[in-house]
Amino acid sequence: MIEKIRKIIVLGGGSAGWMTAAALGKVLKNQYCQIQVIESEQIGTVGVGEATIPQIMLYNELIGLDENDFMRRTQATFKLGIQFVDWQKQGSSYFHAFGDVGKNMEGLQFYHYWLRMRALGKAAPLDEYTLSSLACLEQRFMRSMDAGNSPLSNIAYAFHFDAGLFAQYLRELAEQWGVQRTEGEVVEVRQLDNGFIRSLRLADGTEHEADFFIDCSGFRGLLIEQTLKTGYEDWSHWLPCDRAIAVPSATTSEPWPFTRATAQRAGWQWRIPLQHRVGNGHVYCSRFMSEDEATAILLKNLDGEALAEPRPIRFVTGKRKQFWNKNCLAVGLAGGFMEPLESTSLHLVQATISKLFSFFPDRNFAQSDIDEFNRQMHFDYDKIRDFLILHYHATERNDSEFWNYCRTMPVPDELSQKIQQFKANGRIFRFNNEMFSDLSWFEVMLGQGITPQGYHPMADLFPEAELAKRLEGIRSVVRKSVDYMPSHQSFIDQNCKAGKIY
Amino acid sequence: MQQPLVFIGHGLWLQMATAIVAKHLQPFGYPCIAIELPAKAKEPAAMAGGPELVTLCQMLGLPLQLVLARAQATFSLGSQYQSGDSSWFVPFGHYGLNAAAAEFEQAILQLLRLDANSKAEQFCIAALAASQGKFALAPANRPDLAEALSYGLHLQTAEFAACLKHYNQQLGVTFLSSQTVEMKYSAEGQISTLQLDNGTALPVGYCLDCRTEPAADEASHTVQLFCAQDTTVLLQQPHSSVLQTSWGWLVRLPLQQGSHWFSQCTDPTLELSHFRQELQQLTGLSEWQHSTRQQPTESQPWQLNHLRFGQAAATLDCPLYNGLNALQYLLIRWLDLLPNQSYCPATALMYNQHWQQFQSEVQDFLWLHQHPLATKTGQAFARLGRVLSTETDAIKAGQWFGLMQGLGLKPELRSMLLAHRTDTEIHQGLRQVQQQIARLVTAMPSQIDTLNRCLQQLSH
Numbered sequence: 001m002i003e004k005i006r007k008i009i010v011l012g013g014g015s016a017g018w019m020t021a022a023a024l025g026k027v028l029k030n031q032y033c034q035i036q037v038i039e040s041e042q043i044g045t046v047g048v049g050e051a052t053i054p055q056i057m058l059y060n061e062l063i064g065l066d067e068n069d070f071m072r073r074t075q076a077t078f079k080l081g082i083q084f085v086d087w088q089k090q091g092s093s094y095f096h097a098f099g100d101v102g103k104n105m106e107g108l109q110f111y112h113y114w115l116r117m118r119a120l121g122k123a124a125p126l127d128e129y130t131l132s133s134l135a136c137l138e139q140r141f142m143r144s145m146d147a148g149n150s151p152l153s154n155i156a157y158a159f160h161f162d163a164g165l166f167a168q169y170l171r172e173l174a175e176q177w178g179v180q181r182t183e184g185e186v187v188e189v190r191q192l193d194n195g196f197i198r199s200l201r202l203a204d205g206t207e208h209e210a211d212f213f214i215d216c217s218g219f220r221g222l223l224i225e226q227t228l229k230t231g232y233e234d235w236s237h238w239l240p241c242d243r244a245i246a247v248p249s250a251t252t253s254e255p256w257p258f259t260r261a262t263a264q265r266a267g268w269q270w271r272i273p274l275q276h277r278v279g280n281g282h283v284y285c286s287r288f289m290s291e292d293e294a295t296a297i298l299l300k301n302l303d304g305e306a307l308a309e310p311r312p313i314r315f316v317t318g319k320r321k322q323f324w325n326k327n328c329l330a331v332g333l334a335g336g337f338m339e340p341l342e343s344t345s346l347h348l349v350q351a352t353i354s355k356l357f358s359f360f361p362d363r364n365f366a367q368s369d370i371d372e373f374n375r376q377m378h379f380d381y382d383k384i385r386d387f388l389i390l391h392y393h394a395t396e397r398n399d400s401e402f403w404n405y406c407r408t409m410p411v412p413d414e415l416s417q418k419i420q421q422f423k424a425n426g427r428i429f430r431f432n433n434e435m436f437s438d439l440s441w442f443e444v445m446l447g448q449g450i451t452p453q454g455y456h457p458m459a460d461l462f463p464e465a466e467l468a469k470r471l472e473g474i475r476s477v478v479r480k481s482v483d484y485m486p487s488h489q490s491f492i493d494q495n496c497k498a499g500k501i502y
Numbered sequence: 503m504q505q506p507l508v509f510i511g512h513g514l515w516l517q518m519a520t521a522i523v524a525k526h527l528q529p530f531g532y533p534c535i536a537i538e539l540p541a542k543a544k545e546p547a548a549m550a551g552g553p554e555l556v557t558l559c560q561m562l563g564l565p566l567q568l569v570l571a572r573a574q575a576t577f578s579l580g581s582q583y584q585s586g587d588s589s590w591f592v593p594f595g596h597y598g599l600n601a602a603a604a605e606f607e608q609a610i611l612q613l614l615r616l617d618a619n620s621k622a623e624q625f626c627i628a629a630l631a632a633s634q635g636k637f638a639l640a641p642a643n644r645p646d647l648a649e650a651l652s653y654g655l656h657l658q659t660a661e662f663a664a665c666l667k668h669y670n671q672q673l674g675v676t677f678l679s680s681q682t683v684e685m686k687y688s689a690e691g692q693i694s695t696l697q698l699d700n701g702t703a704l705p706v707g708y709c710l711d712c713r714t715e716p717a718a719d720e721a722s723h724t725v726q727l728f729c730a731q732d733t734t735v736l737l738q739q740p741h742s743s744v745l746q747t748s749w750g751w752l753v754r755l756p757l758q759q760g761s762h763w764f765s766q767c768t769d770p771t772l773e774l775s776h777f778r779q780e781l782q783q784l785t786g787l788s789e790w791q792h793s794t795r796q797q798p799t800e801s802q803p804w805q806l807n808h809l810r811f812g813q814a815a816a817t818l819d820c821p822l823y824n825g826l827n828a829l830q831y832l833l834i835r836w837l838d839l840l841p842n843q844s845y846c847p848a849t850a851l852m853y854n855q856h857w858q859q860f861q862s863e864v865q866d867f868l869w870l871h872q873h874p875l876a877t878k879t880g881q882a883f884a885r886l887g888r889v890l891s892t893e894t895d896a897i898k899a900g901q902w903f904g905l906m907q908g909l910g911l912k913p914e915l916r917s918m919l920l921a922h923r924t925d926t927e928i929h930q931g932l933r934q935v936q937q938q939i940a941r942l943v944t945a946m947p948s949q950i951d952t953l954n955r956c957l958q959q960l961s962h
């Protein structure tokens with residue numbers, strides 16, 4: 001017998017809480033069941049998490065977001081990729097750009113042809129065949145247009161936005177769709193005899209019952225961990241950074257259409273350009289660096305003046321042993337955390353929401369559904385983890401203890417197999433549902449200095465002169481396409497300029 | 503000069519493996535040598551290949567018309583299942599007009615729940631066309647229809663093998679035959695040479711082993727096979743037929759001049775007379791051939807330079823799933839990886855892991871036929887009406903959905919993503935799609951017409 005869920009409580013009003021509540025509100029329209037968000041302004045949110053990846057579009061579509069309105073309201077800019085500076089070695093730099101690299105020919109990925117010509121010393125840098133990279137370098141942007149075979153028909157992009165404004169924007173939408181908001185701090189969690197959560201009691205004495213609880217309470221995992229003792233799988237031996245310092249700074253130039261991640265002595269620094277400011281942060285490992293030193297490095301490397309006091313954040317990289325336990329689902333930081341090197345956290349929030357709709361429970365909470373849900377979530381987390389470890393491990397840096405540790409640490413078997421395989425022959429093995437495509441793996445492995453000894457033999461099928469001509473053709477099409485694109489700033493000015501805040 | 507690629511085995515599998523690899527690697531100077539060994543068991547007279555087979559013929563440059571003519575082939579849009587009074591279709595293509603349409607299958611399930619007279623087949627171009635004996639090759643400018651009308655082929659095995667052998671000979675493959683083959687290994691455990699019965703010792707770069715039989719010390723189980731042939735021509739059926747029996751399933755493959763029946767049983771306790779009686783009742787045929795074979799149960803296909811693809815594919819081979827599809831997957835995947843001969847253990851390891859995933863997805867699909875609710879896939883469908891995401895393309899999305907809804911799994915829960923639509927809205931949306939599908943199918947030619955046109959093109 002189906003026992004319909006009557007009420008869902010989302011605990012937490014950070015990005016995860018409001019993304020979940022808005023999606024539930026939009027889809028269920030408050031007709032199916034009641035949806036309540038409980039958040040505490042006093043506790044506040046983590047307040048970072050401002051760079052995304054193109055999969056965010058799926059979420060935006062789900063809730064029917066008007067993109068220009070959303071950009072104006074969140075002071076957003078566009079993002080075409082990430083620039084990694086000093087990762088392979090000091091002075092090195094590469095782009096992990098969204099979208100296509102070159103053009104596949106005869107069913108074979110472009111990069112095999114490029115590898116062949118590179119081995120002959122006859123290929124231009126990869127960026128010159130990649131629309132997004134070149135557009136990043138020249139700070140240009142536009143949305144896809146109908147242009148036949150041109151790379152302009154297929155521009156993959158994401159956003160940088162102000163996390164606080166994003167949560168506020170989603171809150172307004174969610175409330176319009178019938179989600180109820182309650183301000184207050186949860187001080188007690190009441191459980192049924194079978195361990196399921198029954199209700200949350202707030203500091204003002206009110207008690208709130210529900211059938212299903214979504215824990216978006218951030219790192220503390222008030223329901224999933226503090227109450228249900230689900231357990232946490234610690235990955236700090238692979239992803240050793242455990243602290244961040246975040247600080248906004250004044251804008252000094254037109255916003256770049258990319259995030260920059262600059263490797264530092266014991267971690268790395270992010271730079272996320274928004275319309276009204278730049279978001280900065282230094283992610284580091286406390287075993288190898290003190291907070292004072294990390295703060296000094298961050299402040300020294302700001303482009304403009306700091307607009308607030310630097311804010312320290314602590315974390316442990318890893319994931320919950322179960323994301324869904326009994327009648328509680330952990331979303332966002334409550335479910336796990338991997339550092340924002342590839343801007344994957346908000347994507348994981350969205351992936352969790354999308355799976356929730358596929359596995360939407362009734363009050364029986366079938367364990368088989370929950371098990372499958374957890375299996376899929378573990379798959380997502382584990383694959384992303386390996387991709388992030390790659391950035392640290394595949395490096396030539398030997399200028400600090402931190403990098404010596406990362407370079408020599410044992411990594412998960414699957415990752416070391418992927419690396420060996422790429423080294424041997426330039427091939428990339430992946431399963432259908434892995435989030436990062438073979439192109440992403442290619443760009444990062446190459447950027448980190450892993451040089452494949454071979455390439456696909458089919459790349460030899462074109463005579464060298466013919467291939468050189470084709471590569472040149474692709475390069476010139478990319479060049480012309482980028483020339484056609486307006487500057488990032490003027491695209492924003494024309495389409496989604498936000499009002500002044502600072 | 504590259505190291506030679508030596509293929510061993512017999513029949514269609516040997517020819518297929520040789521054709522795929524030789525076509526791709528001969529241009530790089532790899533000598534290809536095929537050693538034909540005697541068959542331990544007779545190959546089935548007919549086979550059904552999925553859409554992969556059609557893609558493969560295109561890749562090889564083998565004209566479809568030629569295959570149709572030589573191998574008495576017919577088209578297959580999927581399988582028509584019959585179990586007691588209920589019947590359903592399992593298509594290769596997708597349901598609806600657009601493969602990516604969100605929650606379309608969920609909408610169908612919602613309709614089926616409310617309206618006992620509706621059938622999922624009304625919303626599937628392939629199923630509707632199959633039921634009306636229609637078949638068309640999608641025009642080049644309609645990739646959407648090509649997907650919805652994904653098709654495979656029913657073929658005469660020996661004739662198709664002969665066609666491929668001719669192809670291989672033209673490619674310059676050297677054919678040798680031997681009663682036995684003995685492998686000699688290097689100190690590192692690689693096969694260094696293959697010794698034939700006439701004393702020839704062939705040096706080996708890679709040995710592509712298409713033999714299906716497990717060695718005596720390897721895990722296997724005994725299966726009993728039944729097959730029969732009848733002369734009824736079923737050109738109005740562009741599909742395979744699958745009937746439920748008391749021990750499993752009976753499959754009928756229609757060719758241009760008659761059809762072939764196959765069934766398999768793994769239960770050693772059942773009496774032969776029992777099989778024969780039931781088979782006769784179901785088909786009216788009394789001439790059933792019976793044989794037994796040892797089916798391997800597991801394998802690590804890539805072991806140094808020994809590629810045991812035949813045995814790996816044979817773990818899945820049965821009337822409901824032709825092992826040739828798996829063999830193709832193994833070969834294409836291997837070709838995609840074949841390094842410039844730099845040997846990398848990680849490659850073989852990852853390859854075998856991917857193979858295990860493929861194998862487990864096919865096994866899951868087969869297991870669903872016997873015990874739908876004993877599989878995770880079946881359980882998830884029965885709760886949520888969803889097909890669990892798969893990591894390989896072994897079984898198409900339409901096949902999973904078609905089979906599970908056909909087996910009578912009815913989801914307990916409704917799609918939340920459709921929660922804000924009323925039943926009337928869902929019905930109206932579905933009816934529109936149904937009408938468009940019906941119109942498309944009305945305009946399609948019959949399989950007979952399509953077949954005749956293709957065969958005429960060849961004679962011109």
Ligand SMILES: Cc1cc2nc3c(=O)[nH]c(=O)nc-3n(C[C@H](O)[C@H](O)[C@H](O)COP(=O)(O)OP(=O)(O)OC[C@H]3O[C@@H](n4cnc5c(N)ncnc54)[C@H](O)[C@@H]3O)c2cc1C
Pocket residue numbers: 011012013014015016017038039040041043044045046047048049050051052163184185186187216217218219220222244246281313315331332333334340343344345346347349
């Ligand atoms: C340094 C850093 C940088 C990051 N950068 C990126 C990035 O670039 N891209 C990206 O995708 N992600 C990034 N992330 C991750 C991203 O910030 C988070 O995934 C996202 O903000 C979601 O956070 P959250 O909502 O889970 O938690 P929080 O923002 O911490 O929200 C927790 C909520 O729970 C409430 N709460 C907690 N306890 C109680 C209680 N007892 N009673 C009532 N309410 C309570 C709080 O008030 C708050 O509303 C980054 C994270 C960190 C730490």
